Amino acid sequence: MRKADLILLFLILLLFVLPLQINPYWLRLLTAFIFLSCLSYSHNLLFHFLGYPAFGGVAFFGFGAYTFSILYNHSTPLLLSLLLGGVSSLILSLLISPILMRLKSHYFAIATLAFQLCLMELAQNLEITGGTKGIAFNLPEYSNLIAFYSFLTLLLTLLMLTLFLDRSRLGLTMKAIREDETTALSVGINAVLYRSIAFMVMAFFLGLTGGVFSFWNAYVDASTLFNPMLSVKTFFILTLSLSLPTYGPLLWSFFFEMLFELLWSKFLMLHGLLLGIAIVLLILFFPRGVVWKRS
Amino acid sequence: MEKVLEVVDVKKSYGGNLVLDCVNLSVKRREVVGLLGPNGSGKTTLLNIISGITRQDSGALRFKGIDISGLPPYRRARLGIGRTFQIPRPFWNLTLWENIQIACHHAEKGAEVEELLKRVGLYELRSKKGGELSLAQRKRLELARALALKPSLLLLDEVFAGLNPASIKEIQSLLKELKEEGISILMVEHVLKALFGLVDRVVVLHGGRIVYDGSLEGMAQDQEVRRAYLGERHITFEG
Numbered sequence: 001m002r003k004a005d006l007i008l009l010f011l012i013l014l015l016f017v018l019p020l021q022i023n024p025y026w027l028r029l030l031t032a033f034i035f036l037s038c039l040s041y042s043h044n045l046l047f048h049f050l051g052y053p054a055f056g057g058v059a060f061f062g063f064g065a066y067t068f069s070i071l072y073n074h075s076t077p078l079l080l081s082l083l084l085g086g087v088s089s090l091i092l093s094l095l096i097s098p099i100l101m102r103l104k105s106h107y108f109a110i111a112t113l114a115f116q117l118c119l120m121e122l123a124q125n126l127e128i129t130g131g132t133k134g135i136a137f138n139l140p141e142y143s144n145l146i147a148f149y150s151f152l153t154l155l156l157t158l159l160m161l162t163l164f165l166d167r168s169r170l171g172l173t174m175k176a177i178r179e180d181e182t183t184a185l186s187v188g189i190n191a192v193l194y195r196s197i198a199f200m201v202m203a204f205f206l207g208l209t210g211g212v213f214s215f216w217n218a219y220v221d222a223s224t225l226f227n228p229m230l231s232v233k234t235f236f237i238l239t240l241s242l243s244l245p246t247y248g249p250l251l252w253s254f255f256f257e258m259l260f261e262l263l264w265s266k267f268l269m270l271h272g273l274l275l276g277i278a279i280v281l282l283i284l285f286f287p288r289g290v291v292w293k294r295s
Numbered sequence: 296m297e298k299v300l301e302v303v304d305v306k307k308s309y310g311g312n313l314v315l316d317c318v319n320l321s322v323k324r325r326e327v328v329g330l331l332g333p334n335g336s337g338k339t340t341l342l343n344i345i346s347g348i349t350r351q352d353s354g355a356l357r358f359k360g361i362d363i364s365g366l367p368p369y370r371r372a373r374l375g376i377g378r379t380f381q382i383p384r385p386f387w388n389l390t391l392w393e394n395i396q397i398a399c400h401h402a403e404k405g406a407e408v409e410e411l412l413k414r415v416g417l418y419e420l421r422s423k424k425g426g427e428l429s430l431a432q433r434k435r436l437e438l439a440r441a442l443a444l445k446p447s448l449l450l451l452d453e454v455f456a457g458l459n460p461a462s463i464k465e466i467q468s469l470l471k472e473l474k475e476e477g478i479s480i481l482m483v484e485h486v487l488k489a490l491f492g493l494v495d496r497v498v499v500l501h502g503g504r505i506v507y508d509g510s511l512e513g514m515a516q517d518q519e520v521r522r523a524y525l526g527e528r529h530i531t532f533e534g
Contacts, residue, residue, distance in 0.1 A: 169396070172389070176397045179386040179425075186346055187398035187440060188372035 005163065008247060012156055019148055027144055033257040034151040035213060039230065040237045040249035041158035042205040046198050047238050048245040049165055051178035054199075055109040055231050056116030057206055060089040062225035063119060064207025065214040069135045070128060072215070078140075082150070082211040089207025093200045101195050104181075113231070120226035134221025135214075147216035154208055159250070161201075166246050174198060236279050240286060297324045297359075299448050299479040300345065305354030307340055307503075314340050316503040317354070322448065327470065327480040329490045329511065332500035333524050338483040339381055341500070342450045345481070346378045347371045359447060377441030378450040381483075383433035385425030385440075392421040394436055398443035408443070415439040415469070431462045438469070449473065451482040455489040463489050487511070499524055 015034070019027050039061065046052045068085035072078065096115065103111050123129040140146070165171035177184045177191045184191050214220045237256055241248025259278060263271040302320040306313070314337045322328050330338050343349035345356060347368030356364045363371055372378075386394050395408045412418040415435040420428070428436060434454055441449055451470075455463050463486070470480060470493060484490055490497070490511055497514055499507035501523040507514055514520050 172393055172397060175389060176386050176393075179388060180384050182348060183380070183384045183386065184397075185348065185368040186372055186378050188369050188444060189397070190367075190369045 004247065008159070008250070012152070012159070015152055016149075019145055024144065027148060029257065029261055031144070031148045031151060031216060033254050034148070034155050035209070035216070036233060036237070036257055037250050037253040038151055038154050038158060038205070038209045038212075039234050040241070040253055041155065041162060042202050042209060043234050044162065044238055044241070044245060044249055045158075045165070045202045045205070047235075048162075048241075049171060049174040049178060050195055050198050051105075052195065052199075053105075053109045053235065054112045054202065055235065056112030056114065057202060057234075058226060058228075058230045059112065059116035059119045060093060060203040060206040061210040061213070061230070062116070062123065062222070063092050063210070064089040065210030065220050065225050066123060066129050066135075067207070068211030069137065069214045069220045073135060073137050078146075078215070082208060082215075085211030085214075086204045086208035089210070090200050090204040093203030097196045097199050101192060101199060113228075116226055116228075116231075120222050123222035123226065129222065132221065132223075134219060134224075136219040139215070139218050143215065143218070147212055150212040150215070151209075154205070154212065155250075158205060159246075162246050232279075236283070239283060242287075298322070298357075299324050299326075299359055300481065301355075301357040302341070302345065303355040303357070305341070305344060305351045305356070307337070307344060307349070307351050314503050315344070315351070318500070318503070318505060320498060320505065320508075322479045322481050324447075324479055325474055325477050326496075327474055327482065327494045329494040329497035330481055330483045330500065331485075331487070331497050331514075331524065336500040336524075337503045338500055339452055342378065342452055342481070342483060345371075346376055346450055372444055375444060375447040376450065377444045377446035377448070379434065379437040379441055379452055379454055381452040381456075383430065383437050385428065385433050385436050387426035388424055390422055390424055391417055391428075391436060394425050395439055395443050398440045411439045411442055414442070416465070430457050431459070434458065434462075434466070438466070442473075446478060449478055449480045449482075451480060451484075453483055453485060455484060455486040467493055 015030070018030065022030070043054060043057050046054050046057070064085035067088035068081045071081040071084055076084070100108060100111055100115070124132050129135065165174065173189055174194055176187075176189060177194055181191050210225065217224070233256060237249055237252040240252045244251070260271075260275060263274045263278075267274055298321045300320075300322040302318055305315055305318045307315040318337070318341060330341065332338050340349060344351045347363070347366060347370075351364070354364075355362060358371070358374060358376060361374070363374065366374075386397065389397070391412060392408055395411050399408055409418065412421055415438055417432060417435055417439065420432065425433070425436065438454070454466060458466070467489060474480065482494070494511055496509055497507070497511050498505055499514065499520050501519070506523060507517050507520045509517075515525060
């Protein structure tokens with residue numbers, strides 16, 4: 001294990017005890033940061049390792065969130081509901097991957113975005129999803145803490161998976177596909193299989209994240225779950241993490257959440273505008289992030 | 296001698312443009328065959344069809360007696376068909392070591408990365424990234440990567456193009472060694488002099504058809520080859 005990994009592990013372990021020392025405001029802020037990290041790391045499995053930008057990956061987040069909400073509202077135990085949220089997204093990705101996995105680069109990005117909008121439209125019109133009214137549910141005691149620890153566990157799992165992939169032969173194979181798929185095929189790599197598996201793993205984690213998000217929010221509706229702003233935030237973070245794909249999503253999620261909070265609390269009427277300007281400037285001046293790898 | 300590769304009546308067209316028209320070709324074990332022809336005659340398309348990157352419209356392909364016509368490229372690679380590309384395609388952001396390791400890991404019979412890098416003279420550069428190499432080094436890397444598959448058949452697409460005489464000589468020697476080891480080679484090439492003493496025979500494609508199949512020396516005497524590829528002015532080969 002590298003020194004940076006140990007520091008990171010220490011920081012995450014610190015996060016496990018932090019909720020006992022902070023007030024509800026900071027707990028909410030910290031949870032928002034970890035939630036955004038989970039979204040980013042899930043997308044990063046496909047984006048960093050295979051070079052596929054799933055701009056509409058939020059579709060699986062929303063689908064998992066609805067599955068969780070419906071099951072949990074029908075008295076299914078919390079953990080089982082969360083797990084089934086992830087599994088349902090995985091199954092959905094399995095069904096859609098024969099179509100989406102035929103596409104590459106921006107075609108793939110646009111197709112996933114269209115898929116997200118289709119699901120949003122469906123969710124707004126179906127009875128089972130509560131239509132435009134959405135689904136609300138009663139939460140148990142300590143729900144904020146449960147959501148925090150669930151997100152944190154998810155984050156830890158995603159981080160370990162990312163570190164494993166970054167240093168394993170499996171990850172190397174995925175990077176080879178990202179570099180040049182034709183060449184990868186010519187050296188015996190079954191690119192479609194790897195892409196499909198990564199797509200499904202991403203969908204599974206997004207589904208789980210969606211489930212925890214619903215629980216944390218106590219209410220879900222289509223415009224919240226399939227909000228394109230979630231994709232914008234995620235890909236802003238992933239773009240700035242390009243030169244540091246293992247730790248970058250964590251660092252930039254923290255930065256983004258703090259920036260958002262600062263702008264929102266100090267400039268209530270202008271925070272959207274200022275955030276937009278900040279995003280444009282950051283992408284303009286640091287197109288591959290601010291942490292550069294030594295060559 | 297045992298046939299390693301058989302191409303039977305292969306046809307390929309793009310839109311209305313017929314690129315390969317009933318091509319029949321075979322490569323025996325330990326045989327080096329030069330695939331020649333003017334630009335656009337279908338040479339690279341044929342290599343792509345054999346390696347599975349492009350699918351033929353009709354016809355069959357057999358590798359060591361196995362019908363591989365419908366197999367995806369990665370399955371053909373695992374069976375032992377290695378290839379290089381006309382414009383080298385290293386994994387740009389992976390190190391040389393990783394470039395070879397990828398192929399060793401996925402071939403059914405892996406080879407040692409170190410041994411391969413030493414063999415092509417790139418061991419000292421093993422920590423460099425694929426994108427940092429010169430053209431000649433990239434070509435060597437591609438060759439090593441193809442060898443990592445422990446291939447029975449090597450498909451080489453203009454491996455001598457753009458190389459200086461010293462590099463050409465080194466690669467010639469390596470290819471001769473590979474031939475001695477029992478590897479068959481089908482190579483597309485325009486640097487005809489580099490083929491001298493290396494190939495057992497040449498096949499000339501023109502307009503998607505094979506117009507010549509014979510010795511390199513005899514090719515210059517063939518009227519159709521001269522008209523289609525070499526030009527009307529007399530060409531001689533010096534050993």
